[in-house]
Amino acid sequence: MKKLSTLFAFALLAVAATAQTTWNIDQPHSSIGFSVSHMVVSESSGNFKDFSAKVVSNSDDFDGADVEFSAKVASINTENEKRDGHLKSADFFDAEKFPDVTFKGKLVKAGGKYQLKGQFTMKGVTKDVAFDVTYGGKLDTGRGVKAGFKLVGKINRQDYGVKWANKLQDGSAVVGDEVEVICKIELNKQA
DSSP: OHHHHHHHHHHHHHHHTTEEEEEEEEGGGGGGEEEEETTTEEEEEEEESSSEEEEESSTTTOOEEEEEEEEEGGGGGSOOHHHHHHHHTTTTTTTTOOOEEEEEEEEEETTTEEEEEEEEEETEEEEEEEEEEEEEEEOOOSSOEEEEEEEEEEGGGGGTOOOOOBOOOOBBEEEEEEEEEEEEEEEEOOO
């Protein structure tokens, strides 16, 4: 009987160790941003105001966690209404035809460093990407558990069919092709 009790206790511990934990994005304390070169000498930046994300983890340190993310293109904000309208047009994101930018993949830890690897979809085109991630840790606030991450990476907008390409007099691009993605994420542990 003692062996059976011990075996049952180990089985419970194994189930607890592999239990999934769901985390939801704390939108007011998170930002989904981007930056792109403008006229070669500077950068323009912006963000998405309407987004959602869910992380499902089987480990305490988020290694191997499943990540899903979506941002509404119509919520793009660069602090310039005219530019925002142009970005929503068919020249750039074509928000009417392609309303969402999405990601689905995994958070992977290797050698103490994290990467977010998976499929990024923009303007109907899906490509494999890998973004560097800094894990800020977890904190029990007394009203719930929070976790924090910072994600930085680059994509080429041309790869996703975002082809608008006016040139300056010297032939340089008005808007660069390489887009830096910068996300600051705060997650709430689902009760």
